[in-house]
Amino acid sequence: VFKLTHQYHHRSTMDPSSSSKLSDIGEGIMEVTVKEWYVKEGDKVSQFDSICEVQSDKASVTITSRYDGVIRKLYYDVDATALVGKPLVDIETEASDVVETPAMAREEHTHQEIKGHKTQATPAVRRLAMENNIKLSEVVGSGKDGRILKEDILNFLSKQTGAILPPAPFQDIRTPAAMVSRPGPAGPTGPRPVFTGKDRMEPLKGFHRAMVKTMTAALQIPHFGYCDEVDLSQLVQLRSDLKSTSEGRGVKLSYMPFFIKAASLGLLHFPILNASVDEGCQNITYKASHNVGVAMDTSQGLLVPNVKNVQLLSVFDIAQELNRLQTLGAAGQLGAADLSGGTFTLSNIGSIGGTYAKPVILPPEVAIGALGKIQVLPRFDPSGQVVRAHIMAVSWSADHRIIDGATMCRFSNLWKDYLENPARMVLDLK
Amino acid sequence: MMSNVRRMVSLFKGVCRTRTCPVHTWTSGAGLVLQSRSTDVFQNLALEDWIEANVDLRQRGVLLLWRNRPAVVIGRHQNPWTECDLQAATKAGIHVARRRSGGGTVFHDLGNLNLTFFTSKKNYDRRRNLKMITDALRRVRPELDVQATDRLDIVLNGHLKISGTASRLRRDSSYHHCTLLHSADRSALSAVLRPSTSGIHSNATPSVPSPVANLVDHAPTLQWEELLEALVDQYNEEFGCTSALTSIDPSDEASFPGIGLFVSELSSWEWTFGKTPKFSVRTVLDLSEHRSAQLHLEVKNGLVASCQVLVPPDWIPQSLADQLSQVLVGERFCRHGAAAAAVSTLLRLDGTGGRLEELSKAVLRAMG
Numbered sequence: 001v002f003k004l005t006h007q008y009h010h011r012s013t014m015d016p017s018s019s020s021k022l023s024d025i026g027e028g029i030m031e032v033t034v035k036e037w038y039v040k041e042g043d044k045v046s047q048f049d050s051i052c053e054v055q056s057d058k059a060s061v062t063i064t065s066r067y068d069g070v071i072r073k074l075y076y077d078v079d080a081t082a083l084v085g086k087p088l089v090d091i092e093t094e095a096s097d098v099v100e101t102p103a104m105a106r107e108e109h110t111h112q113e114i115k116g117h118k119t120q121a122t123p124a125v126r127r128l129a130m131e132n133n134i135k136l137s138e139v140v141g142s143g144k145d146g147r148i149l150k151e152d153i154l155n156f157l158s159k160q161t162g163a164i165l166p167p168a169p170f171q172d173i174r175t176p177a178a179m180v181s182r183p184g185p186a187g188p189t190g191p192r193p194v195f196t197g198k199d200r201m202e203p204l205k206g207f208h209r210a211m212v213k214t215m216t217a218a219l220q221i222p223h224f225g226y227c228d229e230v231d232l233s234q235l236v237q238l239r240s241d242l243k244s245t246s247e248g249r250g251v252k253l254s255y256m257p258f259f260i261k262a263a264s265l266g267l268l269h270f271p272i273l274n275a276s277v278d279e280g281c282q283n284i285t286y287k288a289s290h291n292v293g294v295a296m297d298t299s300q301g302l303l304v305p306n307v308k309n310v311q312l313l314s315v316f317d318i319a320q321e322l323n324r325l326q327t328l329g330a331a332g333q334l335g336a337a338d339l340s341g342g343t344f345t346l347s348n349i350g351s352i353g354g355t356y357a358k359p360v361i362l363p364p365e366v367a368i369g370a371l372g373k374i375q376v377l378p379r380f381d382p383s384g385q386v387v388r389a390h391i392m393a394v395s396w397s398a399d400h401r402i403i404d405g406a407t408m409c410r411f412s413n414l415w416k417d418y419l420e421n422p423a424r425m426v427l428d429l430k
Numbered sequence: 431m432m433s434n435v436r437r438m439v440s441l442f443k444g445v446c447r448t449r450t451c452p453v454h455t456w457t458s459g460a461g462l463v464l465q466s467r468s469t470d471v472f473q474n475l476a477l478e479d480w481i482e483a484n485v486d487l488r489q490r491g492v493l494l495l496w497r498n499r500p501a502v503v504i505g506r507h508q509n510p511w512t513e514c515d516l517q518a519a520t521k522a523g524i525h526v527a528r529r530r531s532g533g534g535t536v537f538h539d540l541g542n543l544n545l546t547f548f549t550s551k552k553n554y555d556r557r558r559n560l561k562m563i564t565d566a567l568r569r570v571r572p573e574l575d576v577q578a579t580d581r582l583d584i585v586l587n588g589h590l591k592i593s594g595t596a597s598r599l600r601r602d603s604s605y606h607h608c609t610l611l612h613s614a615d616r617s618a619l620s621a622v623l624r625p626s627t628s629g630i631h632s633n634a635t636p637s638v639p640s641p642v643a644n645l646v647d648h649a650p651t652l653q654w655e656e657l658l659e660a661l662v663d664q665y666n667e668e669f670g671c672t673s674a675l676t677s678i679d680p681s682d683e684a685s686f687p688g689i690g691l692f693v694s695e696l697s698s699w700e701w702t703f704g705k706t707p708k709f710s711v712r713t714v715l716d717l718s719e720h721r722s723a724q725l726h727l728e729v730k731n732g733l734v735a736s737c738q739v740l741v742p743p744d745w746i747p748q749s750l751a752d753q754l755s756q757v758l759v760g761e762r763f764c765r766h767g768a769a770a771a772a773v774s775t776l777l778r779l780d781g782t783g784g785r786l787e788e789l790s791k792a793v794l795r796a797m798g
Contacts (some may be wrong), residue, residue: 060506061599205760245786339774427436
């Protein structure tokens with residue numbers, strides 16, 4: 001026996017919206033708190049899309065749309081109390097002749113068996129079937145009591161045409177926030193962002209705003225550049241010898257710890273490169289600590305954490321610190337302490353690519369070095385033979401108000417000497 | 431959808447085939463009792479999502495038993511910054527997760543058993559589920575005075591809470607899950623279940639603290655396996671099934687296709703922190719020389735929506751404090767990461783002899 005007491009209304013095109021009432025949650029609950037809206041007025045929704053999240057008595061309930069249509073009115077704000085059985089949203093439906101009113105629909109499905117050929121489907125589903133020349137009687141309904149749902153029509157179609165459609169179970173699993181294309185790890189099948197070919201403008205906020213300010217100030221500094229190439233053949237050998245020892249202690253050893261330590265040894269002889277001038281260039285402060293900044297490419301952009309007090313650290317200590325900073329950087333978890341207080345910076349842009357560069361000094365520092373990639377190139381040895389050499393380019397920039405070319409050149413030569421002859425570093429290690 | 435159910439059913443040999451039955455009871459074999467082998471909170475929460483999405487609950491119910499390594503699990507609409515000290519949790523290696531169901535914050539560890547009752551919306555009956563648990567407990571230890579309360583807790587001796595409940599309802603499925611304290615380590619809790627920062631004003635669901643107890647404190651001989659067995663037996667009796675306890679591995683993508691996506695979503699920042707209802711932070715920042723500044727932040731979707739720092743006019747110019755506020759807007763409410771990067775970049779231009787730096791660090795400390 002087919003017991004159904006729907007009320008069918010004929011709606012005129014003058015009044016296409018229908019109020020969707022908050023349906024029964026169960027357990028005799030009469031009111032709930034609206035916690036989050038997934039739609040706003042003007043949004044298009046499909047039947048079974050999530051509309052909002054309500055909470056009652058430790059139960060979190062997702063309310064879904066009964067119709068396809070456009071949201072015309074939300075009856076409650078977030079944190080307001082919504083009443084069961086009273087209007088929740090107004091949805092303007094596309095179909096204008098026959099509309100089911102929702103109130104009685106659920107209860108009537110409890111004690112039924114469907115016999116005969118009357119198939120359950122909403123007007124939207126019927127229309128979809130009609131548009132695609134599908135007989136409802138040929139479709140297997142997966143909804144309650146064999147009701148035919150939109151997914152069933154789509155599945156039927158895909159079998160016919162061989163089209164690949166997103167798997168049905170996932171269609172309303174993800175919360176709508178994930179379905180609107182937010183950049184994030186949980187973005188599987190779902191509406192792709194449509195390329196509209198329009199320009200997009202957004203205000204510069206947060207970190208980018210800070211960068212604009214700082215870089216504008218940085219380029220007020222008169223920069224001069226000085227470049228050279230360094231033969232790292234002996235360092236390559238040394239690092240290869242030490243790699244396994246370091247890894248045995250749980251630390252990855254790259255070339256950077258050597259570059260950083262050599263820079264610190266150089267700064268001991270040329271402390272003006274580790275200084276700072278005040279605004280207006282009235283006073284110069286020679287910084288005691290060598291806090292060497294290392295430019296890092298992270299998900300947030302280019303960040304420059306620094307290794308504190310390099311003058312007190314061994315190459316291994318530096319390697320360990322670098323590992324820690326790299327791990328934090330990769331996780332987007334670098335703190336203010338690690339990111340501030342730098343006195344001198346090295347940028348290993350060569351790890352991404354490039355040879356020579358024109359680095360920009362990061363205030364309040366007065367010098368910066370950019371390291372190109374290490375290339376194996378032919379060079380002449382002392383006896384005139386052509387040998388394979390590991391060559392790296394370095395590009396220095398310095399604040400020309402207080403640093404002259406000769407100082408930069410001598411510092412660079414000393415740094416280069418340590419790296420080309422690592423044994424000399426051992427003599428001068430503090 | 432149907433092929434996933436068939437695959438899952440084929441995993442569980444020994445479960446009787448379902449027969450059609452009146453909707454309000456299930457005949458024998460029409461229930462499944464599963465035990466998760468994972469102790470990872472994100473995998474287990476993802477498993478709940480997967481079961482809800484892929485198993486047809488109209489003909490059968492499912493009981494899932496699971497437990498996690500130490501984790502703080504907040505309710506769907508709660509604020510992780512008020513519920514938990516995030517820095518302390520990270521230090522201790524304790525995960526913080528937001529579940530899909532409502533209710534308050536709980537602390538999971540290996541001594542806490544979680545039970546999830548999956549049913550169709552029609553068969554959603556939390557009191558019946560709790561009765562099943564109290565009946566099971568009384569069966570194995572008749573001396574235990576256990577009772578379900580109006581608030582859907584289970585209490586021992588009238589006042590000691592041993593179980594809390596939460597649930598989730600969707601279009602045509604539901605689940606009710608609850609904790610059961612067998613032998614949880616309560617000392618690890620206290621260091622972590624306190625706010626990350628002071629001055630938060632929010633309308634998020636608060637947690638209601640209650641005195642708790644472990645079952646082993648009152649029934650010292652009750653073993654974990656004995657408890658599980660009693661619960662399975664009682665479930666079968668209450669719901670008319672003959673299901674054996676079946677062990678499953680939620681990290682097996684082949685058996686649970688698509689579960690990896692649920693794990694990604696549940697462990698993402700956007701879900702755990704971005705879903706926090708909007709809140710504000712109002713606090714006084716102590717500075718050196720007995721000075722202080724006022725901080726007012728609004729946080730929406732876990733991001734700083736607006737920020738105002740009021741400083742004494744003779745300490746540093748208000749315009750500098752405003753610059754600091756501006757570089758925080760749009761970044762995550764977190765003292766590390768983008769906010770720290772923004773602040774450090776701005777501090778490169780600090781000509782205040784360290785005062786802006788002091789202020790900046792105080793503001794960052796007030797963030798989660």
